[in-house]
Amino acid sequence: MNGYTQTIELLLSVHSHLLDQTDKDGNTALHLATMENQPNAIALLLTVGCKLLYNESGMTAIDYAIYYKFPEAALAMVTHEDRAQEVMMLKSSKHPCVTLSLIASMPKVFEAVQDKCITKANCKKDSKSFYIKYSFDNLQCPSLYAEDDGKSIKKPEPLPALNAMVTHGRVELLAHPLSQKYLQMKWNSYGKYIHLLNVTIYSVFLAFITCFSAQLMEHQKPITSLNITNLSHEEYIAVSKENILNVQVSHAMYVCGLAIIFYLAVNCLREVVQIYQQKVMYFMDPINLVTWLLYASALVMVAPIFGSTMYDSQFSCASLTVFLSWFNLLLLLQRFDQVGIYVVMFLEILQTLIKVLMVFSILIIAFGLAFYILLSRGEHLSFKTIPMSLVRTFSMMLGEIDFLGTYVKPFYMTNEEEKAFLPFPLPAFFILGLFMVLMPILLMNLLIGLAVGDIESVRRNAQLKRLAMQVILHTELERKLPQFLLERVDKIEIIEYPNDAKAKLGFFDSILRKWFGNPFSDDALDMVMDNGEDYVITELGKTKKKLKEITHTLEVQQQFLRLIVQKMEIKTEADDVDEGVSPSNMHQNGNSSKWTSPKIRKKLRSVLSFSNRNH
Template identity: 60%
Template structure:
């Protein structure tokens, strides 16, 4: 009981000093009655840090953390940082997560409401998390033009801590993150620490042991994906995030993605060569068949010509067949590998796999390419082979366009194209009602109608053809003279205009609604979407890189990721850079590597504008503190004057009227103004 009494007395003294109980005298804190009252009030187990956070007192929070206040949970299983996030107090949260000594402990707190402080800050307080990122960047205490000047990136406050489960008990544990090795990037002598963008091997082993699952793999890049999910462009564009993505790109991203692109380009070459040879083989086949029919009357002549032709084209025909069979084997092998990959993606993504339209394009490509090459194995030609070949060629080149969207310079245009395509499809689905309406009207007016079946317009002879012709007319292909004017004046031709008045009336309405109104609406929507895509270009570019690395880490084995991942890097900006490799040179010249070193250094090194902004912020903070101190002193002096009944010299008046008794005379009631107004009124009369 004595220990509880001493603990409560100490906390009451702290709370009284911090201003939580201003009405209670300091002497009354130590009485047993007050201790009992405090015990009842503290039944919810709120510590002084909880109270300071609820009152949004950043100075008190910093003082409590410096004094060694414990980071505990109340009976609602909420810590102080949980209350700061719940009540949206950025000052209180900033004081805790940027504290010099206790910031790591605060970021390691976990509760049922906020299992991860890092993810909660990204979702609700991005500015606070940006300050945490700024605090993680430290620079050498020397001149910036010195060769020993370095920039160190520490991610200690960014890693989502593990929530350990051992049986039925949930243990909150702040693990000490081990120091990693100094592994520089290949093109720069830089050192970064990526511990808090990814879990270390010790943390993953501990989580596997706690979950009793030796094959458990944590969700890759959960912090970066949270930034993408909440649209935090400023956090993704931060140097800390940029260097982390750059490390991923240099470690394994560029190798796997370029290998995938090269592998697909080989498949595309085989598809193109096969379709070219297919058309040549069909021409030879039709020519031979036609010659056989023509020379049935003269068998001897046909045999001599056939032998000569076979001798001339034997070599070229043999080479083309070898090339076709080689392309067939390559296409079937590629489809088999891709089917295994797609099955793995279905197992991982489940229903999300069906939502992605690019997967539908891939499956159509696999099916059409298989139908294209199967007749070659059976050694005969069919009409379905040529139809499948046309679809395969189109989809294969379109798939190449989709693969290029992962690269920075060309990818943003592909993303813009797909966004506009999606918008246009939505609009056309709505206004397809007008296309059907006009198509059916033109079908009735211009097809074979009447007892004599007049009309005979081939473009409107059937309902599907009429709809296609109406859609073409919407794009500007009206053919007004040939379709409407000549049949109206020249009745001797086969093409007639059976109902001229309704036809011209419907045509006039069509000209106003479709080519003018609808097309301008579509153009306006397209231009508006382009502007919105340009505004969000930075987020889209970074999101594509995050998606790329996330998909790769889900598919790659954990052993390989542990070997290629780097934990920390240190950058020496003033040292001479290493020469770029051949692969990096090609990427920068052709695809424009999304992570240029110069851009990264510009983000890190402070410019004059950033320096001025930081200094102005410091001055504002100092002025705010000075004004607060002056206000407190003014209040204190006023209370002293009232208590001691002190009168100032301004209250004493030697002679004349007291300043408080003076009456302000209106300006317009003075004798001089009245005289001027009287003169002006007499002049007007």
Template identity: 45%
Template sequence: MRQQTVSWAPDNKVIPNNLIPTAVTSAGKKKQQAAKEFIEKALPLKGDKTPPPVLVMDSLNNQNGSLRNALTSAFKALTCRYADDDDDDDDDLLETKVVPSSDRFLPSVIEASADGRTKAPTAGACGATCDIRNSPNRILKAAEKGNMAEFQRLLAADERRMQFRDSRGRQAIHHAASHDRINILEFILSRPNAELRPVDNEGNTPLHSACTTGAAKAIAFFIQHDPEQLECYNKENQSPLHLATQLNKVASLTALCDFKSQIDVEQKSKHGRTALHLACISDHADAALILLRDFGASPKTTCDNGFYPIHEAAKNASANAMRALLEFCESIGIPRAEMMKLFDADGNVPLHSAVHAGDLKAVELCLESGALISTQQHDLSTPVHLACSQGAMDIVKLMFRCQPDQKMGCLTCSDAQNMIPLHCAAMFDHVDLVNFLVDEGASLNATDKEGRSVLLLAAARSAWKTVASVLKLGADLGLQRDNQRRNLLHHIVLSGGSIEEFTLSLNDRLDEFIQLLNERDTYGCTALHYAARNGQLKSIQSLITLGASVNLKNNDNQSPLHFAAMFGRLNTVRHLLDSKKGHLIINEMDGQGKTPLHIASQCGHVRVVHLLLVKGALLHRDHKGRTPLHYAAMNGYNNTMDQLLAVHSHLLDQTDRDGNTALHMAAMKNRSSTAVNLLNLSCKITKNGLDMTPMDYALHCKHSEVAMAMVTHPIRSDEIMTCQVKAYGCLVEGLTAVMPEVMMTVLDRGISKSKMSHDSEEYFVKYSFTSLQNSETADVVPMTDEPLPVMNIMVRYGREELLSHPLSVKYLETKWNAYGMYFHILNLMVYTVFLGFLTLNAVQLMQDNKKRHHGVSGLEVADAFARPSIATLSSMTSVIVLSFVLFNVVKEAFQLIQQRTKYFVDVMNILEWTLYLASGLMALSQLTRTEEKSYQNIVAALAVFLAWFNYLLFLQRFNRVGLYVVMFLEILSTLLRVVMVFSVLIIAFGLSFHILLARVELSLKQPVLDARTGNVTFKAISLSDKGFHSPLVSLIRVGTMMLGEIDFLGTYLRPLRNLENSTWYQIVTATLFLVAFIILMPILLMNLLIGLAVGDIETVRRNAQLKRLTMQVRLHTDLERKLPKKILEAVDRTEMCIYPNQKGTGNIMWRTIKRWFGSPRNNVTSGGGGGANGKNLSKSFTQQIESNINEIQEQLSRQKDKIREISKNLELQLTLVRLLVSKMEIKSEAEELDEGEFNSANLARDTTEQLDGQTDVK
């Protein structure tokens, strides 16, 4: 096997050791040693002047892939390093094999001879060879060095090398420009299609690169040959002028100045900053001076943020640039004082900006230039205010020293918040500056906009060092009040300060401090109120020890105990109750009559409620007569309710002044879990003073959650369903009208399924109809004798989803199978007999008319007398038809008397009256044997048509075909509405064709034979024969044309040949109308009708389903009104069990009758033969969904159990940790704060907002 080696021999170069070790750190520990040995052999020793020997690398080939890749990456880094080296000795560069990958310039493994000298690869060696001198980086080096010969050689070998970029995206022209190599630039310019404006990764052109290094010749070259580069901006929105200024390249600016006529010195970069702004920001004084003096830059140009260059210099502490700017302005006649008065967008002068920067030199320069320390910005703050806010003592002293006459004015000057500089220093706790300002004459009694003195402001901002210092300076405690009349003690408590520390530091003034204990603010609150609200246990103990009263009330008549109960401060409540007057305040009432127990129950603080009950809190009522249980139920605090009822169980059914129980409160506020809890505790369902039950409030407020919880209660749902509601009479009607989704859930509870497998023959579905009908024990619709009251309520409110519910459908199905099917089949059979006799009578009428028309021979008369049965058949059918007509007329008369005006609303009644009248007239004409009259045929045709159409309407009562009949009627009504709308077009075209074609005479005449004389005459042909001779006939003709009967050849095309010259244009005009008619009527209108019929079929189906179910309810209602109660009681069922997997019983004829006239769900829910297999697609899909739902419910139940267990464990661990901390006597800051709401370090909140919220009744 031929040995593989790698060689390189750069003279006098040391390979940095940090390249290889970082590349092999990812190798395993077992491979580290082999890699280390290889690296030690491969790398030249430090200081070694001779090339390393040729190294054998068999060990490299034997390494794993990760180590080999690591070493390869190292060699790639080394190669790039040496390829970019400045070594000009090309003889030392090695020839290496080109690897077929991206590692083209990596020193590859080549063959070596025994003496270590490299040689060209032999035949069969993989890949071609290339010289490292041809590396793409070489052309960049040549451009940097200005090596024209090497540059030309490399470019001649490959023109594409001109486009080569380094890691920063720079081409050869960038490198030549940055190193000022004019010969390279001129050579590039001389080439055809030379590009002088390529950009690197940062968007810099070659001119940008020249400006970054101060290459003056290159700058002049580019401006002379490509002056547009002066307007080019990089990605930072900087032109070459901006870049040179920011980098402080004076040489570049000097070179650019030679072409200042071509440069806009006011061009703006990012944020609208000019080059002068950048020079001032970076404190480049020389660059700023060149811009001002040589370029003519304006010192009064603002950026987009409204800052002048002088402001930028002051804000960035650029003292040198500011000095140069001021000196130049002074030289051109702009006084320094004028520059110091320039305002930026925020109203700051340069002195304000310098103070913001905190640079003492810049401030001193502004002061020397005439800036006044009393200058106010937009918020009326002076530089002294800003310096005091920052605590810049040296700047304040400098300003006072430089302008002593302005000192007192500044000390008393107020800003927009009416604060003097002493306030600014105090609220940020700059205690040394506070002492200095007081020594200089600042007043301690000055107040801000909120009436806070320096002492109160420091206390409100937790500046405790300043508070102590101000007290030592002699601040008067008795006069310190803000606009809300809060004293020092109020602010100490609100800011979370330690009262104990203050009392220790006020030994000689403790009496003054004690006088503040019971003082009240504008809300009537003392310091103890706020300490109780925030749960500051240490402050509460100190206040009580100092003598603070625990029974003082605020403006809402609330004591500190009320506050503690409101925010759940358990330990605070305990401290207050353990005080000397604790027994006196436990049952005190506030302005609304609420005791602390009321408030704790209202806020749901269980532990506080328990403590108050243990301490002897009494169950008083507030001014509305409500107990604590009312408030706990109103806000849904079940644990609090359990705590109250565990001690006082008689609270359960107590009412307030309006007669509301706790269940009423829960229903008003939609607290479903609370309602369930109260129902579990066997609370009473009563009416309040307004005669309203809890369900009345749920319906009135549309609180579906609490309604759902009450009607689905596992124990008391039947009791709730039978309760009466004020607005609707019964709960079922209220739920149907307002909350159909809740009523849907009630119906769902009426369907229960066995727990057996869905494929088992013993699997059953149980239907309970107790929610759909009245029973002996309870009435869901009380005080009514109307049959099917619940179903009629659903019909009245049009609740299709309730009518089509499986329970409702099964209920109607039981009614149908019990008696409805038999009565309607009997009715259909009777009507079928009537229809047969009516049809036979009409046919006999036509035969009788035929005989009368042709005459009757003597033999026919003799035959009729010989066989009288044939002669009297017509009379018999007429008598039968007339009898049926009389019977139905009497029936319809009774209905008219019962329904009155509602009778005429139903179109079917009008149709039946027309049918009976036409049938009676036809039968009477047969009996009277009158001479033939035209009306007999008319009434006969009308009677037959209406009879058969009514037969179609009879079929809609039967489930199998009823849906299709109702859908047909729905589509028919849609068609009639559309035709009525578009009848305007029919009238328009009908009248147009009548006007154009009614009086057109053709020149062609046709022979006419006179029947009397036998003479032949010629008569002119008229287009009136085509159906347009009258307006009415023309409208009918247009209707037939819509169906395709246009007759274009006979009516429009042929008459054009035979018309007189004076009327031909009428046919042309009629033809144009015909084209418009074809587009609008047969095409658009007919397609519209088809689209309505097909596209709206789902809506039609839903409407048909609702109408069919509505019709069934009305039919069953009418039948039950007429049937005896004994029959109804015999067939009524309260529940039904269906075994869908069991085969049906009975003979084939009975199953066939039930299949055609029974329920359409028979094959799924009943035991008929159609549902014997029980394995259809719908059933399988339903079973799968139910199985998935059950599985999800089980998983959720298990997860809930796990969460409860985790919660219990966490509480136990927390208890153990607390016990451990107490045993180890570990103290923390948290011990100073009580538990409860708003337990945070920031206790100084907006008290006004919180107190206003406390007075609102939830």
């Protein structure tokens, strides 16, 4: 099939039974047109009402378009005026869902599908009756969960299309107005209420943690009056620790402790359910490990007050619990627009810093061991042991070198009270100079450069990250919410009247937008969609493709002309020159040329007329 649509129309007008006739492999005309990537023939066959049949391999025409990656053929089917939805509902063993397959293999085609799902009123844009209709059928993937008779076979997987966009990194699809509006519908229906409730409950837990920690340090019995002048240093430390652990437990501490334990019990049960659902993937998320560390340290902090003995670990865990609980509050703010973008930037820079330090920790170990060898025998407490030397080297990397106290005074022995000196002065100054060049100057400037570069990349991808967070949030919520509730709040389509949008904004939403911003910001959308560089690259690709097609057509025509010349035994001017005949002689003997022969002219006219009929 070569895409001759007029020939197809003539054949079908006479032999209508050929429309759905199959060959030995079960392929129909639509299958063959798809295999040959003929979009005009595909559109014609769909328009005249061909059936969407399966061949002997159990594949439809759209399956072959996706398999061979023919965007023109796929675009002709999924954007057809009357049959597009019927094509999108097809399913096979190769591609259980057309939507997911297009997102994975041909995102540009699915972007056209998204464009088709947005319709506007046929009136002036500044009119109050102007509306925009968003249809979410293709984002919900109903073909995944329906039998041939249309009955549901299992609970739908939450947001399958949007999760596929996140998995494959389809920025342009997530940033599309249809995807944004679909997430906004979910957010307005139940997402913002549940998320704010979660933040509020966690804030109450955080208040109990902070109050308990403050009470733990304030309610101490006075230190026993002892004659400390007669005590050794070790005895003084032991007495001081004993008085620190002698805590007077108040009623407020009991209330805070019970509230903390109740919160931990409920959330540990929730985490166990998530472990059962996600299996090994649960432990791949570092935030989950931080959460368990928070729960464990909080339990160790609170449990001793219900007994009769306090431990040193209680205070250590209290410091860890306070830090992790406030840090976790920072993570909860990621999903809000105006404050969440800064949290995303912070976490991105933190990941970069960890990666760089893992590589350049080799230099920290190298300089730490070198300083330990050169300074430990010189009565320098900062380098007395290897661990202390490594920590001191890390602090020196930040600029705290203490050149006067560590090197100058011990070198000249000016301080008689201290016994510090430099056992090996020349190697010590050489290693110090090398350290100052490599660590505070070179490495720190490298980290600053990476940080600035990461901030720019985060800003460019801010919309994708926020939308990905919204997808993850709603996916987790829909797994936990009952199906009947989701069916009540979920919508297949929404109609918006942009000119009346401000009048419908409620008090609660106005407060949210004022302090936290809208998670679906139009400015961020424009920043992602209006990428001039991507547009230029796309247009260049289209131009190159057209040039290749023109070159191929010219080559075919040139080959066809050569065949005509060879068939008619015509000698060209170049052939005569090769045989020793000059062009001037050719013009003089023009009347005797073969081109003037009536027989040759008749043959040439017949060949040209045959060629025109084929085209």
